Amino acid sequence: MRKIVLLLINLLVIITLNISDSWAENQHKNNDDDKEPLHNVYFKIDQGFTTNRILDQKMSNLHYTGYGGILNFGRRVNREDYIAEWSFIRAQFNYSKPLHGATQVYNPSLGLRYIHLRNMDFLGVFDIHAGLQANIFTDMRIAPRLGNSFLFADIIGEVRPQADLSTSFHLLREWNMDFSLSATLIGYGLRIPEYGVIYHLGVDGGIAIQGYENHILTPSNFGHFSTGVFFNESIGDAANPNWFRIGYIWDYYSMRGNHDLNVNNAVHQLVLELYFRVN
């Protein structure tokens, strides 16, 4: 019951933030005095390449490294006073091997995320936004071994403070740059299997479900850090101000498990984010 409540709280945070965003937009639309929109709404597509490093001690004491890709879809609202971003599909897939190369792990990841950042006017130099991110995702490791595919997975719901900093500098031309940092404050996580590797997909895809472990995630047993550096550029014209960002993101989480069987997962993303204005 406690687990369901915690997951619901996470969902509630996402929904609440999203509703407040929609409410603000509607208020704005209902105001007849507003002739020009104060906000821009964008449909967002992220795509990119990744490299990763996994250490899941339920699977082995080995680092699995590999490469893969990401594809995210979302909706972003840019206003003078805040940024709101709703990523409704966040998909990632990596193919990883340990150093000896004799085995492999398929590493799909799925999630959704809501970000709400308020504008903080800081010395008039930097454009700083700070706020919260609510994130739910699952990271899976599928290991084909000896006629079966064994499944290991983390399902995590979390609330994360986030700060974004935007600036520009001149080097041959004017460059616009964003810097992003977020870390988890609190969350709830499930890990499967509970112990050992009985959670397996049969040779034919049949599944045996045998328990999980769960944790209230705090900085004492869970760390999730994300940093990103982006260069952005507008495309289109004033009537259709689309834009894109090219960036590098480092995302790392570590979750302590029962019996010191911990999981560490790091992903480096080289990403192209496209923003198409839709309002």
Added chain:
Amino acid sequence: MCYLKNCYIKTTNILIIISLFFSYSCEKLFMEPDKPADPETIFEEIWTFADTHYSFFEEKDVDWDEVYERYRPKIYEGMTSIELFDVCADMLYELKDGHVNLVSSFDRSRYWKWYLDSPENFYYSIIERHYFKDNQRYLGPFQFLNMGDIIYVYYQSFGNTISDGDMNLLIANLKNKEGLIIDVRNNGGGSTENARRMASRFTNYRYFVGYNLIKYGPDHEAFRENKVFISPFAGPRFTGDIVVLTNRKSYSATTYFAQYMNVLENVTLVGDTTGGGGGLPAFYDLPNGWQLRVSSSRFLDPGRNSIESGIPPDYQIDIDEEEAFKYGIDPIIEKAKKIILSD
């Protein structure tokens, strides 16, 4: 103000570059390094994983610490991979478990004594030449033969998927028949989900088949208990007479299937005791590229008896190889026919 602005911008750029370099490599600082691939470490990894995950130490009365004391002195620096493999394979052999394997690029350790010391009790060529006679139908993973009042089904591996459509067709063929023979001899297992899917077609009520004991910690007897039930399939089912044919090579998921069926009143087991394999396997990747597999759960029947050593049949029938080939008769199939036709 302008000076201050430039200062901030420069500082920011430096911070960004530093953070890029830091983040690119810092995850290694947080992660424990890979274990080395030397013989001592490999041996310790194998022994420890088995110690903390294997599920039958108590049931098989294996003193794993004593096993360690006997085999650890055989490990030395500089031994070849094959020497190391052989020592580790011998150590794992002490567990006497068909689900325990050490797999390398050059060999696979195994325990097959559970069937090598028993009669074969299955000769496919007799079935093919004297029963099928090329008249069998291939229905999904099954070969099935219409024997008049009886349908005979041979299922080679629970690793081959059974679809609902396959089972619907099989049940449709059972209309107006006296009974069904399901031959799972030499079926080495696969997915227990297929076993469950099949069994759900032969009952009209949800029934209890036993207890699944799931390991939840490193202690040898740290098990959590789940009751396992089979629910009837919401579609075509058959609840007439069924005979399941087993031999010692009916292993793992096939033993589960025999257990699921054995509980039903309309089912008779004929042949030999199944091979067992009641522990679902767990795996572990070793630093030198070898893979380790050990049983990591247990299954008890409703009377709390372990199925690890197999499900005994209701009728034990052994095949005399010479006579079987001489007359072209499989006595286990003949017994099954008699049971169905006499009811």
